[in-house]
Amino acid sequence: MFPCCNIAFYVHHHGAGHMMRTLAIAKMLPGFGITLMGSNLKAYADRIPPEYNMVNLPMDTPEDDDLDFKPLDPQGLHYAPLNIRRQRERVNLMTDFFKSTFPLLLVVDVSVEVAMLATLCGVPFITVKQHGNRNDLPHLQAYHNAVGLLAPYPEKMKDNDAPWILAKTFFAGGISRYQPQPDEAKLTNKQIAIVIGRGGTSINIPFIQHLAKTCAEWHFNILGNLELTEHDYKNVSFLGNVTDPKAILARCAIVIGNAGHNTVMEVAALSKRFIVIPEERPFDEQVVKAEILRKLNLAAIVRTDELFSTCWHDLFVDTIGLKPDWSAIVGWDAASEAANYIKRTYYSTFKNSTLF
Known part of the structure; x- marks a missing residue:
């Protein structure tokens, strides 16, 4: 028996930003079955609500016993080396979850490889946009295959993306655990x-x-x-x-x-x-x-x-001597806006699914 509405977040292990915004958005999705997937979830165990399902993934890097490891420069992907045990285990855990969980919308923050795996498994996904020069083939394929793109920053901070990418992107505004407030510092305290x-x-x-x-x-x-x-x-x-x-x-x-x-x-x-x-x-x-x-x-x-x-x-x-105006960057309700976009995408993808 599946919960009627499932949303999973793939959370990249590098840095803390992926996890912090995931938790901020997931908090705004009450009633949904929430799953977190990633290689560094245990580091945030004290912040993850106990009702969330967790799929702890091994890293996809070689260990000493991967004697036949061979790097590969793949087409259409960023990273896909050969003969790594933990990589096979990682993919198996994700595909098992995809097989057993339906209906499911996946939010990928971020990995071209996970986006491609979801595509192969027929799992609809939203890709989280990041800044940078991302006009390479793997990124463009992930953006094309996604049912939506979510930018956790305002349109004012957009990159020079192609028009079709911008048209597909929802700009939620800057997501922070803090609500916007004026600067409290006394400038004389140095x-x-x-x-x-x-x-x-x-x-x-x-x-x-x-x-x-x-x-x-x-x-x-x-x-x-x-x-x-x-x-x-x-x-x-x-x-x-x-x-x-x-x-x-x-x-x-x-x-x-x-x-x-x-x-x-x-x-x-x-x-x-x-x-x-x-x-x-x-x-x-x-x-x-x-x-x-x-x-x-x-x-x-x-x-x-x-x-x-x-x-x-x-x-x-x-x-x-400067007085920066950050007011258009972080939104009071950016996490809620992102969550509402995810919900709208979910219901447009699964038209026969109801939360209650």
């Missing part, structure tokens, strides 16, 4: 928050030491998995992984961080002055997103190769 994301960053100890030495009048609050246990810097506080950094971010005059979805949308929701350091990511995702923010006068950009050549003192003074 407090700066430095956000260390989970997806890999060039913000490291040498860079923090450089800031501490060259900008001694500023105090740096380090949020994330970075620590220097013994140091003489009175203007640096290593705060570790803070579950809810809202109060810290709110009191700081400036935020420094990468261009990951979570960081950008939390900065936007709290109306912060932002210095963005775009990291190298597939398809130039962060570089493209950072440039969009710069063009909208929402952030200053410092490239990773400019970390030690930038005059940070002058940049901080210039940034304090």
Whole structure:
């Protein structure tokens, strides 16, 4: 016996943004049978509601016993190596779930390979759009085969996509766990928050030491998995992984961080002055997103190769003088808008399905 309405989310393991927006959207889908599928779900076990079904997937990377592993440059896919045991197990778990769960709408955030697998299994899916140069064949195939495209940001932040892609995209607005609010910081307190994301960053100890030495009048609050246990810097506080950094971010005059979805949308929701350091990511995702923010006068950009050549003192003074208007980026009801789009797509796909 199937629940009358099933929605599954494939959640990519890299970074925290995929999971955070998935949980925000799923919360707005009461009454639906919710399933999360991914390779890093256990890391968020304390945040995932117990009523959600979870399909824990192994990684699709080779292990020592994959003696016949062979890389492959596939056509129409990004990643499909040969002879990996965990990859076969991963696909088997997903196809078993697809076979046993109907009716089902899948939200793919994000994977061209999972989108292709859903296509082969006849499972309708929505693909979550991300920034970057994604006009390659695998992405175009995924967009074409999807029953819809969901952008977790406003149309104001759109890429230079082809007209047919834009016409197929629903722009939900920026999704953040925080509701939009005015900047609360006193600009005279010279407090700066430095956000260390989970997806890999060039913000490291040498860079923090450089800031501490060259900008001694500023105090740096380090949020994330970075620590220097013994140091003489009175203007640096290593705060570790803070579950809810809202109060810290709110009191700081400036935020420094990468261009990951979570960081950008939390900065936007709290109306912060932002210095963005775009990291190298597939398809130039962060570089493209950072440039969009710069063009909208929402952030200053410092490239990773400019970390030690930038005059940070002058940049901080210039940034304090700015007043970015984030009001059109994060929506009060963006998660609800995304959920409503998913529901509309579900009911247009399964016309004989009713929730109650």
